Amino acid sequence: MGGLVGGHDEREQTLNQLLVELDGFDPSVGVVLLAATNRPEILDPALLRAGRFDRQVLVDRPDRSGRRAILRVHAAKVRLAPDWDLDQVAAITVGFAGADLANLVNEAALVATRRRADAVTLADFTIAIERIVAGIEKKHGLLGEDEKRLVAYHELGHALTALALPSTDRVQKVSIVPHGIGALGYTLQRPSEDRHLQRRTELIDRLTVLLGGRAAEELVFGEPSTGAADDLARATGMARDMVLRFGMDEGLGPVAYADAPASPLVGLPAMSTLSERASPATAERIDAAVQALLGHARQRATEILRDNREMLDRTAAALMAQETLDEEALLALTAGLRAAGRPAAIRQVA
Template sequence: GQMGGNDEREQTLNQLLTEMDGFEGNNGVIILAATNRPESLDPALTRPGRFDRRVPVELPDLAGREAILKVHAKKIKASDDVDLHTIARMASGASGAELANIINEAALRAVRSGRTVVNESDLEESIEVVIAGYQKKNAVLSDQEKKVVAYHEIGHALVAALQSHSAPVQKITIIPRTSGALGYTMQVEQGDKYLMTKKELENKIVTFTGGRAAEEIVFGEITTGASNDIEQATKIARAMITRYGMTDEFDMVAMETVTNQYLGGDTSLSCSADTQKEIDEKVVQLVKAEHEKARKILSENREKLDELAMYLYEKETITGDEFMDILDRK
């Protein structure tokens, strides 16, 4: 009630505060409340003495994801080869509900294949369904498009593999998905990472620009396939400058604040228009420099780029191990 009006929200709040104050110490009533918007709560509710304890429920870490998967896996018949630790690693950033969904999706896939037992490949495919959508069976790419997508994905994977501090490649596919992706490269960290160095973030941007760089080198043309990469690379570059203080000019000054932490974490700029212009220029410079790095890496390894792209073009889906075998062959 910003206008000082005594609407029903205020009455509810007042009543709640009265009830919370009015309890005797021994009548055993506990009040629990949950919200996704702690920043918009009335300070009268959040000050000490009202709720004795605050429990922030963050996304589960690696051990948490594995434990949640174990709980849901009890409801299905899983074969002996299922390694939930690997699945938990692949599902980095997934919430409890998404993990439950991954198990359900794997069970459905097993039933569709006429099996009563869920195996490792079902779970891996179901992670991809949750991340990228179902395989689009009716999307038929022309031969040329398929080649472009193969080079694009190998561009990402090769740039990632040839840099230090990069997560290993787990799988590369050029089968279109219902999310609109025509293919994707899946990288999986060995464990959860809570801190990222400047070098690692720059490497991520280089990897994101690798797909477009491969198209430029091989076909001399660029396509619309890199739209998601562009979005991700820009996001990282902007965050490095405005939130992580990774430029000499701005040093450790925050140019951006995060609002609604639990609802998507939107950001709002807190600087003048001139500074904003400078930030935009820096973002462009940073992404350009990393894009150039990706082009250089791929030009120097052109033979491997061609060999891997042709292999992916024929197979449509390859594992990280197959990829590394070809890359390590002299």
């Protein structure tokens, strides 16, 4: 109702009537009007002018202390085992919103109920986090040997590149058991601390990890599969953000080319779409910059995996035999992994 509109008479009339009602309040009555939205970037500016909704309060995802407080409230509703550690659960749920934490407690209780336990343990919470992040494990529709081998190398392409790049999130588990909808395997990475900013080198490392699965397929099998579709979409979106929003291409310089409604709370575009003000020549340079970032990340991932090829083969054999490797097993199998250095200069293809 209060969104940016054009050509919709009913919406405009409703918005105008809302503005009339807001302006019609008697200031001496002491009425305080509150409103909430998950999409502040699409609100009509008229709603945010002085005397209307002129004070915005950002309710962001909770930090570690906030997650601890929220978990304490919801965990009081279930019986907890002696090994329950509030601080540890708060530490491994970086990025969870309040609703996510409430759902986590319910999922952990369900896990405990399925195994007919009297109390919810820390392990139940760990399993619940995996179910929320990766989806429910499928008991049927297991992979054939050829696809299992392909998925194993793909997931380990992500895992080994992440382990070789110290700025990336911890790898907590690698699995080739199908989960959720369409996920034939997954590499579970979780941040160890709350982060609000990321440097250019860190984003390049994340791009490298995203393309590690495809790089492993090309290195081992000589060609890619369709399994990297989601990785490519995420990597392309990240590369476009780096060029369009964050001005991280050295050739284009510190210029923001994104043209999207900015959020009145955080001041960032809602999505990275190319501004109509950019000339065709600039658009071509932007495409070239995005392609250069992705090409560099792919090449870097390939080099990491090629340098650790023997370890990749050995770890893939273990993953195919066990189907799931936790962090401890993965670190034991990859002891001696050759770490990657800082990213080299990125050159655009003319």
